[in-house]
Amino acid sequence: MRAILLVDHGSRVDAANAQLGDVAQLVARIAGDGTIVRHAHMELATPSIPEGIDALVREGATEIVVVPYFLAPGRHATSDVPRIASEAASKHPAVNVRVAAPLGVHELLARLVLVRARE
Amino acid sequence: MRAILLVDHGSRVDAANAQLGDVAQLVARIAGDGTIVRHAHMELATPSIPEGIDALVREGATEIVVVPYFLAPGRHATSDVPRIASEAASKHPAVNVRVAAPLGVHELLARLVLVRARE
Numbered sequence: 001m002r003a004i005l006l007v008d009h010g011s012r013v014d015a016a017n018a019q020l021g022d023v024a025q026l027v028a029r030i031a032g033d034g035t036i037v038r039h040a041h042m043e044l045a046t047p048s049i050p051e052g053i054d055a056l057v058r059e060g061a062t063e064i065v066v067v068p069y070f071l072a073p074g075r076h077a078t079s080d081v082p083r084i085a086s087e088a089a090s091k092h093p094a095v096n097v098r099v100a101a102p103l104g105v106h107e108l109l110a111r112l113v114l115v116r117a118r119e
Numbered sequence: 120m121r122a123i124l125l126v127d128h129g130s131r132v133d134a135a136n137a138q139l140g141d142v143a144q145l146v147a148r149i150a151g152d153g154t155i156v157r158h159a160h161m162e163l164a165t166p167s168i169p170e171g172i173d174a175l176v177r178e179g180a181t182e183i184v185v186v187p188y189f190l191a192p193g194r195h196a197t198s199d200v201p202r203i204a205s206e207a208a209s210k211h212p213a214v215n216v217r218v219a220a221p222l223g224v225h226e227l228l229a230r231l232v233l234v235r236a237r238e
Contacts (some may be wrong), residue, residue, distance in 0.1 A: 004233075011191070013193070015194060016191045016192075019223070019224055023228060023229055023232070026224065026228075027229045027233060030226070030230060030233060031233060035238065060181060065236045067232050067235050067236050069190065069192075071127075071189075071231070072130070072135045073135075074132070074135060086128075092192045098235055100235040100236050100238060101235050101238065102235070104138070104232050104233055105138055105141045105142055105145065107149070108227045108228070108231040109145075109222070109227070109228075110142055110145035110146045110149055111140060111149060111226060111227055112225050112227040113125060113142070113146045113186050113188070113221055113222075114146060114149060114150055115225065115227070116186050116219040116220050116221070116223075117123050117184045117186050117219050119220065
């Protein structure tokens with residue numbers, strides 16, 4: 001079973017953490033039934049990345065893509081999240097865990113900027 | 120003339136600041152010739168928000184939408200950027216300056232997560 005774990009920094013503000021759950025639900029709806037989509041936070045809030053990976057494995061995930069929900073390829077997205085994910089994945093040698101690129105520069109983001117500008 | 124000023128936090132890393140310029144260029148291409156699109160940084164890098172607004176006015180902008188390039192509606196996007204933009208706008212009473220919502224939760228972001236997950 002394919003799975004996506006959407007990971008942001010994590011905040012002390014509950015509403016900010018909840019927003020990632022909303023995005024994960026949107027992703028799940030678009031991805032369709034063949035993909036489990038969950039979210040986790042790098043720090044400051046739960047579920048943590050290891051908790052998220054453990055839960056996905058319990059749900060039957062055999063292939064997990066961790067997607068850093070960060071705009072820029074900074075230290076968190078390119079170093080901290082991959083390191084934590086790799087450590088957590090070592091507990092599940094039968095599961096293929098990889099880390100995707102952060103959101104970066106993409107036409108979909110440019111289109112969203114225009115949506116917000118026109119609201 | 121309508122204009123968009125895309126504003127992020129600003130970084131000490133040049134590549135991170137340059138990336139916002141790339142997004143602004145994408146936005147400009149999609150927006151078409153009727154809209155000037157420029158970028159600025161809230162702090163740590165130039166152009167600053169006041170410099171960005173001054174430059175747009177010099178280019179003939181009469182209506183400026185400042186779009187916070189932030190995923191979440193945190194303090195920077197909802198308080199700091201609007202305050203700085205408002206102070207900068209007070210120098211140009213003939214120009215209509217408003218601040219848009221940050222990127223927030225949107226289907227376009229969910230679709231981008233899937234793009235990154237599948238790469």
